[in-house]
Amino acid sequence: MAKTPPPSxxxxxxxxxxxxxxxxxxxxxxxxxxxxxxAQAAEAGAAVLRVGGAAxxxxxxxxxxxxxxxxxxxxxxxxxxxxxRNELDAAIMDGATLAAGAVAGVTRTRNPISLxxxxxxxxxxxxxxxxxxxxxxxxxxxxxxxxxxxxVERRWKALKRQLQQARLPIPSRPKGASKxxxxxxxxxxxxxxxxxxxxxxxxxxxxxxxxxxxTTGKRFGRVGDSPLIGAGTYASDAxxxxxxxxxxxxxxxxxxxxxxxALVEFEGLGLQAACDRVVxxxxxxxxxxxxxxxxxxxxxxxxxxxxxxxxxxxxxxxAALEVGIYKDES
Ligand code: ASP
Numbered sequence: 050m051a052k053t054p055p056p057s058x059x060x061x062x063x064x065x066x067x068x069x070x071x072x073x074x075x076x077x078x079x080x081x082x083x084x085x086x087x088a089q090a091a092e093a094g095a096a097v098l099r100v101g102g103a104a105x106x107x108x109x110x111x112x113x114x115x116x117x118x119x120x121x122x123x124x125x126x127x128x129x130x131x132x133x134r135n136e137l138d139a140a141i142m143d144g145a146t147l148a149a150g151a152v153a154g155v156t157r158t159r160n161p162i163s164l165x166x167x168x169x170x171x172x173x174x175x176x177x178x179x180x181x182x183x184x185x186x187x188x189x190x191x192x193x194x195x196x197x198x199x200x201v202e203r204r205w206k207a208l209k210r211q212l213q214q215a216r217l218p219i220p221s222r223p224k225g226a227s228k229x230x231x232x233x234x235x236x237x238x239x240x241x242x243x244x245x246x247x248x249x250x251x252x253x254x255x256x257x258x259x260x261x262x263x264t265t266g267k268r269f270g271r272v273g274d275s276p277l278i279g280a281g282t283y284a285s286d287a288x289x290x291x292x293x294x295x296x297x298x299x300x301x302x303x304x305x306x307x308x309x310x311a312l313v314e315f316e317g318l319g320l321q322a323a324c325d326r327v328v329x330x331x332x333x334x335x336x337x338x339x340x341x342x343x344x345x346x347x348x349x350x351x352x353x354x355x356x357x358x359x360x361x362x363x364x365x366x367x368a369a370l371e372v373g374i375y376k377d378e379s
Contacts, residue, residue, distance in 0.1 A: 058348045059098035060249045060365035061107055063091045065121050066242030067294045067340035070358025072375055083120060084372045087362040090114040091372075094248055095364045104248040104256035104290070105143050105166075112139075112162040112258045115244035119201045121360075122242030124160060125194075126201045127262025129208040130271075133220030135199040135262055138276040139165040140176075144255035144284035144346070151276035152186075153178040159192040162260045165276070167191065176276060197225030204265070211266045243275055245292025247284070249344040251366075255290035257282050257306070264297070273297025279307035286346050288314035289323075294359065295332070295339010303331055309343060320345045324353035 065087055075083070094111035098104070116124025127135040139161035140151035150169025153176065158164045164186045168177050177185055187193060200223055212219050243261035250256075259275040259282040267273075274281030274297035281297065283306035284290035291306035300306070305327060312323035324343050332339060333355050340354025342361060350363050354376075362372040 058366040059095075059251050060344050060348050060350050060363070061091060061094040061098060061111065062247050062342040062344055062350050062352060062363040063087055063094070063111055063115070063361060064243075064245045064292065064294055064340065064342045064352070065115060065360030066244065067338070067354045067356045067359035068242065069356060070360070070374060075374070080374065083360055083374060086115070086118050086120050087360055087372050088370055090246070091362040091364045091370055094246055098248060098250055098366075101251050103252075104250040104254050105141070107248040107250065108141060108246045108256045108258040109162055109166055111246040111248075112244060112260050113160050116160050116162060116260050121244050122204075122262045123244040123260040125199050126204065127199050128204050128242070128265040129262075131208075131212060131217060131220070131266045131268045133208065133223055135196065136267070137161045137199075137260070137262055138273060139258070139260040140276040140278060140282040141165045141169060141258040142256060142278060142282055142284040142290070143169070144257070144286040144290050147285060149175050149278045151176040151278060151282070152182045153272040153276045154270060155179075155182045155186065156196060157183050157193045158186040159194040159198070162258050164191055165258070175278060178272070179270070195225050196223050200226040207265050215266070217266075243281075243294040245275075245282070245294060245342060247290040247292050247342050247344045249290070249346060249348055253346050254286055255284050255344055255346055257284040257290035257292045259292045274300035274305070277301055279304045281306060283307045283310050285310055285314070289320055289343050289345045291324075291341055291343045293339060293341045295354075295356070296337045299332055299335050299337025300339065303327070303335065303337075305332065306341070309341065313345065320349040321351040321353070324351045328353040328355055
Protein backbone atom coordinates (compact mmCIF):
# COMPACT_ATOMS: atom_id res chain seq x y z
CA MET A 50 0.00 0.00 0.00
CA ALA A 51 1.30 3.40 -0.94
CA LYS A 52 1.28 6.35 1.47
CA THR A 53 1.18 6.20 5.24
CA PRO A 54 -2.19 7.61 6.31
CA PRO A 55 -2.56 10.43 8.83
CA PRO A 56 -2.43 9.40 12.49
CA SER A 57 -6.15 9.85 13.07
CA UNK A 58 -7.13 7.59 10.19
CA UNK A 59 -8.99 4.35 10.86
CA UNK A 60 -8.76 1.31 8.65
CA UNK A 61 -10.34 -2.14 8.46
CA UNK A 62 -9.70 -5.29 6.43
CA UNK A 63 -11.98 -8.31 6.10
CA UNK A 64 -11.50 -11.83 4.77
CA UNK A 65 -14.02 -14.54 4.09
CA UNK A 66 -11.66 -17.45 3.48
CA UNK A 67 -8.99 -18.44 1.00
CA UNK A 68 -8.74 -21.41 -1.35
CA UNK A 69 -9.10 -22.57 -4.90
CA UNK A 70 -11.44 -19.84 -6.07
CA UNK A 71 -11.26 -19.18 -9.81
CA UNK A 72 -13.48 -16.93 -11.92
CA UNK A 73 -14.89 -19.95 -13.74
CA UNK A 74 -16.09 -21.43 -10.43
CA UNK A 75 -18.54 -18.67 -9.56
CA UNK A 76 -21.63 -17.64 -11.46
CA UNK A 77 -22.20 -13.90 -11.84
CA UNK A 78 -24.80 -14.15 -9.05
CA UNK A 79 -22.47 -15.96 -6.68
CA UNK A 80 -19.67 -13.52 -7.40
CA UNK A 81 -22.02 -10.63 -6.66
CA UNK A 82 -23.41 -12.26 -3.50
CA UNK A 83 -19.94 -12.73 -2.00
CA UNK A 84 -18.93 -9.17 -2.84
CA UNK A 85 -22.12 -7.81 -1.33
CA UNK A 86 -21.62 -9.81 1.87
CA UNK A 87 -17.99 -8.70 2.23
CA ALA A 88 -19.00 -5.09 1.61
CA GLN A 89 -21.72 -5.32 4.25
CA ALA A 90 -19.30 -6.66 6.83
CA ALA A 91 -16.70 -4.00 6.03
CA GLU A 92 -19.36 -1.30 6.25
CA ALA A 93 -20.56 -2.59 9.62
CA GLY A 94 -17.03 -2.31 10.97
CA ALA A 95 -16.46 1.05 9.32
CA ALA A 96 -19.65 2.40 10.89
CA VAL A 97 -18.13 1.77 14.32
CA LEU A 98 -14.77 3.32 13.45
CA ARG A 99 -16.20 6.36 11.67
CA VAL A 100 -17.77 7.63 14.89
CA GLY A 101 -14.62 7.05 16.91
CA GLY A 102 -15.48 3.54 18.10
CA ALA A 103 -12.89 1.02 19.24
CA ALA A 104 -11.12 -1.38 16.87
CA UNK A 105 -12.29 -4.27 19.05
CA UNK A 106 -15.96 -3.28 18.62
CA UNK A 107 -15.51 -2.87 14.88
CA UNK A 108 -13.94 -6.31 14.60
CA UNK A 109 -16.72 -7.98 16.58
CA UNK A 110 -19.47 -6.21 14.62
CA UNK A 111 -18.00 -7.15 11.24
CA UNK A 112 -17.27 -10.77 12.17
CA UNK A 113 -20.84 -11.22 13.44
CA UNK A 114 -22.21 -10.21 10.04
CA UNK A 115 -20.08 -12.89 8.36
CA UNK A 116 -20.99 -15.51 10.98
CA UNK A 117 -24.68 -14.84 10.32
CA UNK A 118 -24.22 -15.20 6.57
CA UNK A 119 -24.56 -18.80 5.33
CA UNK A 120 -22.12 -18.12 2.47
CA UNK A 121 -19.16 -18.35 4.82
CA UNK A 122 -17.63 -21.16 6.87
CA UNK A 123 -18.28 -19.55 10.25
CA UNK A 124 -21.36 -19.57 12.48
CA UNK A 125 -24.33 -20.33 10.21
CA UNK A 126 -22.97 -22.11 7.13
CA UNK A 127 -20.05 -23.77 8.93
CA UNK A 128 -18.56 -26.99 7.58
CA UNK A 129 -19.30 -30.33 9.26
CA UNK A 130 -17.13 -32.67 11.28
CA UNK A 131 -16.98 -36.34 10.24
CA UNK A 132 -19.69 -36.97 12.87
CA UNK A 133 -22.00 -34.47 11.15
CA ARG A 134 -21.66 -31.71 13.74
CA ASN A 135 -20.73 -28.05 13.51
CA GLU A 136 -17.89 -27.36 15.93
CA LEU A 137 -16.98 -23.70 15.86
CA ASP A 138 -13.70 -21.97 16.72
CA ALA A 139 -13.13 -18.23 17.22
CA ALA A 140 -10.68 -15.77 18.73
CA ILE A 141 -10.43 -12.05 19.37
CA MET A 142 -7.46 -9.99 20.49
CA ASP A 143 -7.01 -6.41 21.64
CA GLY A 144 -3.71 -4.93 20.46
CA ALA A 145 -3.80 -2.17 23.07
CA THR A 146 -3.64 -4.51 26.07
CA LEU A 147 -2.73 -7.90 24.56
CA ALA A 148 -5.94 -9.20 26.11
CA ALA A 149 -7.29 -12.16 24.17
CA GLY A 150 -10.20 -14.59 24.27
CA ALA A 151 -10.90 -17.71 22.27
CA VAL A 152 -13.19 -20.72 22.02
CA ALA A 153 -12.77 -24.08 20.31
CA GLY A 154 -15.34 -26.70 19.33
CA VAL A 155 -18.43 -24.82 20.49
CA THR A 156 -21.74 -26.09 19.18
CA ARG A 157 -24.53 -23.84 20.47
CA THR A 158 -23.41 -20.23 20.31
CA ARG A 159 -24.91 -18.26 17.46
CA ASN A 160 -21.94 -15.87 17.32
CA PRO A 161 -18.73 -17.50 18.54
CA ILE A 162 -16.78 -14.24 18.13
CA SER A 163 -18.92 -12.68 20.87
CA LEU A 164 -18.28 -15.69 23.09
CA UNK A 165 -14.54 -15.25 22.51
CA UNK A 166 -14.92 -11.66 23.61
CA UNK A 167 -16.78 -12.67 26.76
CA UNK A 168 -14.02 -15.16 27.54
CA UNK A 169 -11.56 -12.29 27.21
CA UNK A 170 -13.56 -9.87 29.32
CA UNK A 171 -15.42 -12.03 31.85
CA UNK A 172 -13.08 -14.92 32.58
CA UNK A 173 -9.52 -15.19 33.82
CA UNK A 174 -8.77 -17.50 30.87
CA UNK A 175 -7.83 -17.11 27.23
CA UNK A 176 -9.14 -20.30 25.60
CA UNK A 177 -12.18 -22.40 26.49
CA UNK A 178 -13.05 -25.59 24.61
CA UNK A 179 -15.99 -27.94 24.02
CA UNK A 180 -18.75 -28.48 26.57
CA UNK A 181 -17.21 -26.09 29.06
CA UNK A 182 -17.20 -23.30 26.52
CA UNK A 183 -20.82 -24.06 25.61
CA UNK A 184 -21.76 -23.94 29.31
CA UNK A 185 -19.88 -20.65 29.80
CA UNK A 186 -21.75 -19.22 26.82
CA UNK A 187 -25.13 -20.17 28.27
CA UNK A 188 -24.21 -18.94 31.73
CA UNK A 189 -23.30 -15.56 30.26
CA UNK A 190 -26.58 -15.24 28.40
CA UNK A 191 -25.23 -15.35 24.86
CA UNK A 192 -27.69 -16.11 22.06
CA UNK A 193 -27.98 -19.90 21.78
CA UNK A 194 -28.93 -21.77 18.61
CA UNK A 195 -30.09 -25.32 18.00
CA UNK A 196 -27.56 -27.31 15.96
CA UNK A 197 -29.93 -27.23 12.94
CA UNK A 198 -29.51 -23.46 12.74
CA UNK A 199 -25.94 -23.79 11.45
CA UNK A 200 -26.92 -26.33 8.77
CA VAL A 201 -26.45 -25.51 5.10
CA GLU A 202 -27.08 -28.17 2.44
CA ARG A 203 -23.99 -27.34 0.39
CA ARG A 204 -21.73 -28.03 3.37
CA TRP A 205 -23.56 -31.28 4.08
CA LYS A 206 -23.03 -32.46 0.50
CA ALA A 207 -19.33 -31.55 0.74
CA LEU A 208 -19.06 -33.70 3.87
CA LYS A 209 -20.84 -36.64 2.26
CA ARG A 210 -18.54 -36.48 -0.78
CA GLN A 211 -15.45 -36.40 1.40
CA LEU A 212 -16.56 -39.28 3.61
CA GLN A 213 -17.52 -41.39 0.60
CA GLN A 214 -14.07 -40.86 -0.91
CA ALA A 215 -12.43 -41.80 2.38
CA ARG A 216 -14.80 -44.79 2.77
CA LEU A 217 -15.94 -43.49 6.13
CA PRO A 218 -19.51 -43.89 7.41
CA ILE A 219 -21.95 -41.10 6.62
CA PRO A 220 -23.66 -39.79 9.77
CA SER A 221 -27.39 -39.23 9.83
CA ARG A 222 -28.61 -35.79 8.88
CA PRO A 223 -28.71 -33.51 11.94
CA LYS A 224 -32.12 -33.16 13.59
CA GLY A 225 -33.89 -29.94 12.80
CA ALA A 226 -31.54 -29.20 9.88
CA SER A 227 -32.59 -25.87 8.45
CA LYS A 228 -33.93 -25.98 4.90
CA UNK A 229 -31.51 -23.24 4.03
CA UNK A 230 -29.12 -23.71 1.16
CA UNK A 231 -26.80 -21.55 -0.84
CA UNK A 232 -25.86 -22.63 -4.34
CA UNK A 233 -22.67 -24.67 -4.41
CA UNK A 234 -19.77 -23.31 -6.43
CA UNK A 235 -18.79 -25.24 -9.56
CA UNK A 236 -15.58 -26.09 -7.80
CA UNK A 237 -16.26 -26.48 -4.12
CA UNK A 238 -13.74 -24.42 -2.25
CA UNK A 239 -15.89 -25.15 0.77
CA UNK A 240 -13.60 -27.78 2.25
CA UNK A 241 -12.27 -24.88 4.31
CA UNK A 242 -12.92 -21.16 4.64
CA UNK A 243 -12.97 -18.91 7.68
CA UNK A 244 -13.79 -15.29 8.33
CA UNK A 245 -11.58 -12.66 9.88
CA UNK A 246 -11.42 -8.93 10.49
CA UNK A 247 -8.61 -6.62 11.56
CA UNK A 248 -9.07 -2.96 12.43
CA UNK A 249 -7.18 0.11 13.48
CA UNK A 250 -9.21 2.78 15.24
CA UNK A 251 -8.81 6.55 15.31
CA UNK A 252 -6.94 6.29 18.61
CA UNK A 253 -4.30 4.14 16.91
CA UNK A 254 -5.22 0.82 18.53
CA UNK A 255 -5.48 -2.40 16.55
CA UNK A 256 -7.57 -5.55 17.06
CA UNK A 257 -8.06 -8.86 15.28
CA UNK A 258 -10.85 -11.45 15.21
CA UNK A 259 -11.26 -14.78 13.43
CA UNK A 260 -14.15 -17.26 13.33
CA UNK A 261 -14.48 -20.61 11.57
CA UNK A 262 -16.13 -24.00 11.33
CA UNK A 263 -12.65 -25.40 10.66
CA THR A 264 -12.17 -28.05 8.00
CA THR A 265 -14.77 -30.38 6.47
CA GLY A 266 -14.69 -33.86 7.94
CA LYS A 267 -12.43 -32.92 10.86
CA ARG A 268 -12.20 -35.67 13.47
CA PHE A 269 -11.20 -36.42 17.03
CA GLY A 270 -11.78 -32.89 18.32
CA ARG A 271 -9.45 -31.30 15.79
CA VAL A 272 -8.82 -27.60 16.48
CA GLY A 273 -7.32 -25.35 13.82
CA ASP A 274 -5.26 -22.19 13.96
CA SER A 275 -8.11 -19.67 14.16
CA PRO A 276 -8.67 -19.81 17.95
CA LEU A 277 -4.97 -20.19 18.75
CA ILE A 278 -3.49 -16.85 19.69
CA GLY A 279 -0.37 -16.32 17.61
CA ALA A 280 -1.31 -18.86 14.94
CA GLY A 281 -4.48 -17.65 13.16
CA THR A 282 -5.09 -14.51 15.20
CA TYR A 283 -2.82 -11.92 16.80
CA ALA A 284 -2.88 -8.21 17.61
CA SER A 285 -0.39 -5.88 19.23
CA ASP A 286 -0.15 -2.10 19.09
CA ALA A 287 3.61 -2.65 18.93
CA UNK A 288 3.31 -4.20 15.47
CA UNK A 289 0.03 -5.17 13.80
CA UNK A 290 -3.25 -7.07 13.90
CA UNK A 291 -3.39 -10.21 11.77
CA UNK A 292 -6.10 -12.76 10.91
CA UNK A 293 -5.41 -15.84 8.82
CA UNK A 294 -7.26 -18.35 6.70
CA UNK A 295 -5.91 -21.55 5.24
CA UNK A 296 -4.57 -24.93 6.26
CA UNK A 297 -4.57 -24.46 10.01
CA UNK A 298 -1.98 -27.12 10.76
CA UNK A 299 0.64 -25.08 8.87
CA UNK A 300 -0.39 -21.81 10.48
CA UNK A 301 -0.02 -23.40 13.90
CA UNK A 302 3.44 -24.76 13.18
CA UNK A 303 4.64 -21.36 11.95
CA UNK A 304 2.89 -19.38 14.71
CA UNK A 305 2.02 -17.49 11.58
CA UNK A 306 0.12 -14.43 12.77
CA UNK A 307 2.67 -13.73 15.47
CA UNK A 308 5.52 -14.36 13.04
CA UNK A 309 4.26 -11.49 10.89
CA UNK A 310 4.00 -9.24 13.95
CA ALA A 311 7.50 -10.20 15.06
CA LEU A 312 8.97 -9.25 11.67
CA VAL A 313 7.31 -5.86 11.94
CA GLU A 314 8.26 -5.27 15.58
CA PHE A 315 11.77 -6.70 15.72
CA GLU A 316 13.00 -6.51 12.11
CA GLY A 317 11.27 -3.28 11.16
CA LEU A 318 9.67 -4.75 8.04
CA GLY A 319 6.78 -2.91 6.42
CA LEU A 320 3.44 -4.62 6.92
CA GLN A 321 3.01 -5.80 3.33
CA ALA A 322 6.59 -7.08 3.18
CA ALA A 323 6.14 -9.01 6.44
CA CYS A 324 2.87 -10.59 5.24
CA ASP A 325 4.41 -11.52 1.88
CA ARG A 326 7.52 -12.98 3.45
CA VAL A 327 5.58 -15.22 5.81
CA VAL A 328 2.83 -16.27 3.40
CA UNK A 329 4.67 -16.45 0.06
CA UNK A 330 7.94 -17.71 1.50
CA UNK A 331 7.51 -19.49 4.83
CA UNK A 332 3.98 -20.90 4.42
CA UNK A 333 4.55 -21.84 0.78
CA UNK A 334 7.94 -23.34 1.66
CA UNK A 335 6.35 -25.58 4.25
CA UNK A 336 3.75 -26.72 1.70
CA UNK A 337 0.81 -24.91 3.30
CA UNK A 338 -1.93 -22.91 1.62
CA UNK A 339 -3.71 -19.82 2.81
CA UNK A 340 -3.68 -16.10 3.31
CA UNK A 341 -3.78 -13.26 5.82
CA UNK A 342 -5.13 -9.78 6.30
CA UNK A 343 -3.37 -7.20 8.48
CA UNK A 344 -3.43 -3.62 9.72
CA UNK A 345 -0.74 -1.68 11.57
CA UNK A 346 -1.16 1.01 14.23
CA UNK A 347 0.02 3.61 11.67
CA UNK A 348 -2.90 2.63 9.42
CA UNK A 349 -1.07 0.48 6.86
CA UNK A 350 -3.27 -2.29 5.47
CA UNK A 351 -2.10 -5.49 3.81
CA UNK A 352 -3.22 -8.84 2.52
CA UNK A 353 -1.30 -11.73 1.06
CA UNK A 354 -2.35 -15.23 -0.04
CA UNK A 355 -0.81 -18.10 -1.99
CA UNK A 356 -4.11 -19.58 -3.19
CA UNK A 357 -5.95 -18.65 -6.37
CA UNK A 358 -8.40 -16.57 -4.41
CA UNK A 359 -9.31 -15.04 -1.08
CA UNK A 360 -12.60 -13.32 -0.31
CA UNK A 361 -11.52 -9.93 0.97
CA UNK A 362 -12.40 -6.26 1.44
CA UNK A 363 -10.77 -3.20 2.89
CA UNK A 364 -11.90 0.27 3.76
CA UNK A 365 -10.18 3.23 5.41
CA UNK A 366 -10.86 6.77 6.48
CA UNK A 367 -11.04 8.80 3.28
CA ALA A 368 -10.59 5.78 1.01
CA ALA A 369 -13.23 3.92 -0.96
CA LEU A 370 -14.25 0.36 -0.16
CA GLU A 371 -12.33 -2.22 -2.19
CA VAL A 372 -13.59 -5.78 -2.57
CA GLY A 373 -11.71 -8.65 -4.19
CA ILE A 374 -12.01 -12.39 -4.70
CA TYR A 375 -9.46 -13.55 -7.30
CA LYS A 376 -5.72 -13.25 -7.36
CA ASP A 377 -5.56 -10.85 -10.31
CA GLU A 378 -7.53 -8.14 -8.50
CA SER A 379 -5.58 -5.46 -6.66
N1 ASP B 1 -7.77 -22.03 9.08
C1 ASP B 1 -8.99 -22.75 9.23
C2 ASP B 1 -8.71 -24.01 10.01
O1 ASP B 1 -7.72 -24.66 9.74
C3 ASP B 1 -9.64 -23.09 7.96
C4 ASP B 1 -9.55 -22.06 6.86
O2 ASP B 1 -9.24 -20.93 7.10
O3 ASP B 1 -9.81 -22.37 5.70
O4 ASP B 1 -9.51 -24.37 10.84
